[in-house]
Amino acid sequence: MSALGHYLEEEGIATVAISLIRPQTENTKPPRALWVPFELGRPFGPPNDPVFQKRVILTALRLLERESGPVIIEDFPDDDPRAQPDPAWHPPFVPAAAADGSAETLATQLEVEIPLLRGAHDLWLSQHGRTTVGLNALPMADCGRYVADWVRGKAPPSPRDGFSAPLMLRFAVDDVKAYYLEAGAAGAGKPSSQQLGDWFWNETAAGAAIHALRETCLATQDERLKLIAGNFMVPAARVRGTG
Amino acid sequence: MTRLTTLPPAQAERLAALECPNFETTPWVTGPALSRRRVAIVSSAGLVVRGENPFRGRDPDYRAIPADTKADELLVSHISINFDRTGFQEDWNVVFPLDRLNELAADGVIGSVAQTHYSFMGATDPVQMEPYARALAGHLKHDQVDAAILSPV
Numbered sequence: 001m002s003a004l005g006h007y008l009e010e011e012g013i014a015t016v017a018i019s020l021i022r023p024q025t026e027n028t029k030p031p032r033a034l035w036v037p038f039e040l041g042r043p044f045g046p047p048n049d050p051v052f053q054k055r056v057i058l059t060a061l062r063l064l065e066r067e068s069g070p071v072i073i074e075d076f077p078d079d080d081p082r083a084q085p086d087p088a089w090h091p092p093f094v095p096a097a098a099a100d101g102s103a104e105t106l107a108t109q110l111e112v113e114i115p116l117l118r119g120a121h122d123l124w125l126s127q128h129g130r131t132t133v134g135l136n137a138l139p140m141a142d143c144g145r146y147v148a149d150w151v152r153g154k155a156p157p158s159p160r161d162g163f164s165a166p167l168m169l170r171f172a173v174d175d176v177k178a179y180y181l182e183a184g185a186a187g188a189g190k191p192s193s194q195q196l197g198d199w200f201w202n203e204t205a206a207g208a209a210i211h212a213l214r215e216t217c218l219a220t221q222d223e224r225l226k227l228i229a230g231n232f233m234v235p236a237a238r239v240r241g242t243g
Numbered sequence: 244m245t246r247l248t249t250l251p252p253a254q255a256e257r258l259a260a261l262e263c264p265n266f267e268t269t270p271w272v273t274g275p276a277l278s279r280r281r282v283a284i285v286s287s288a289g290l291v292v293r294g295e296n297p298f299r300g301r302d303p304d305y306r307a308i309p310a311d312t313k314a315d316e317l318l319v320s321h322i323s324i325n326f327d328r329t330g331f332q333e334d335w336n337v338v339f340p341l342d343r344l345n346e347l348a349a350d351g352v353i354g355s356v357a358q359t360h361y362s363f364m365g366a367t368d369p370v371q372m373e374p375y376a377r378a379l380a381g382h383l384k385h386d387q388v389d390a391a392i393l394s395p396v
Contacts (some may be wrong), residue, residue, distance in 0.1 A: 001287050001395040003263065003369030004376050008285070008391055009270035011380030015285075017393035023259040030393075031271055040250075041327030041396045044343070047334035054343050057392065061277055061353065064390055070269045082330075130315035132332045134293050167299055174324075181329050193327040235324050237251045 002028035016060045018043040019073065031070040034060040038080045039193060046082035082190060089189030091199040092120040097208045106212050107148035109205035114144040114176075120183035127186060133178045135171035136160075140179055144206075146172045151213045166225045173210055173233050180206055201238045210234060254325060264369050275354075280390040282348075283357035283383055284308075287365030288331075288338050288396040289321030298322065298364040303371035305379060308360040310341070319396075322366050326396045338396060357388045365395055 002025050005015040009031045019025035019035040020043060036056060038045050044053045056076060063072055094113055097106075121140075125131060136143050138159060149156045150169055158165040177200065184196050191199075201207040210233055217229030250258070274280060289298045291306050297320035298306070308317065314335045319328060330337035341360065347353045361379055363372055383391065
């Protein structure tokens with residue numbers, strides 16, 4: 001991000017960068033940056049907190065009025081209040097994950113589980129008026145079936161012209177995760193990302209199926225599939241054995 | 244509450260040590276007071292308008308996001324899965340603070356908001372992005388933009 005600031009500024013556009021990883025910003029030396037102590041993925045802080053978000057943006061934009069520089073790297077002083085867990089939050093009900101853990105069982109359980117979350121996801125839609133599901137462009141049931149068939153080792157063809165099957169698998173996995181995390185956050189609670197991630201990866205059939213899918217793909221001879229499955233399905237912090 | 248110390252050690256080490264371009268110059272563009280600036284968002288979240296071409300892997304180019312894009316039309320196609328997406332799911336301003344910029348413009352704190360905003364995919368090597376970033380500056384100038392807020396994930 002700081003490198004983009006350098007290029008744009010050289011071309012005559014004044015920039016201010018939000019910095020999430022301070023050492024990177026210190027190395028790149030952008031014209032102006034505001035480091036924020038927030039979780040990766042939340043450069044402007046807590047969702048649905050316009051007052052807090054506006055403080056972050058204004059603190060950054062005010063750096064444009066400084067007369068001394070470059071380089072300016074300032075620190076935003078306050079933590080994200082939504083990073084704290086909500087003890088009152090409860091995820092939607094899903095049956096316990098299969099004990100035997102076989103690929104066929106996990107795939108079937110994923111297909112059964114998705115419709116069980118429909119009510120929670122409909123509630124999410126009514127609360128927020130939007131969804132971030134849609135990279136794969138398949139309806140969620142079909143998206144789940146596509147992932148499930150990969151879990152079964154079928155390697156189904158790409159459902160979309162111009163997009164490879166491994167890429168569509170990555171998008172389908174992203175969509176399944178988005179659907180579940182939106183459904184999980186529906187209702188009155190304000191769960192932290194850690195709470196939602198713990199639920200998805202530890203308690204749902206989808207989480208178990210994606211873990212299994214990663215292992216299945218890593219065992220193939222398809223280098224592209226191995227690259228995608230190894231790096232872009234299960235977050236590094238959730239890969240089993242790395243805690 | 245999340246700093247590098249709260250990430251898994253291997254991820255924190257990799258992020259902190261990530262190779263960054265070593266620039267020989269330190270550019271610096273001045274401008275009018277904030278209340279007269281026209282502001283654009285340039286994100287590196289791999290944002291794409293629904294139905295348009297998502298980022299595939301480490302594409303070095305950018306996607307345009309018109310200012311009249313609705314929150315329901317914006318998706319994240321970033322290749323990395325090691326950052327939180329639930330904040331963006333709940334409120335796009337966490338990553339793409341267009342509503343906040345519009346409010347600041349309505350209050351006269353900033354001059355105006357750009358007609359078009361942009362997103363790169365931040366896992367791409369910045370050196371590969373350079374020609375696209377330089378071309379983007381031309382589009383921003385054409386839109387009279389004189390301030391860009393750069394938003395990572």
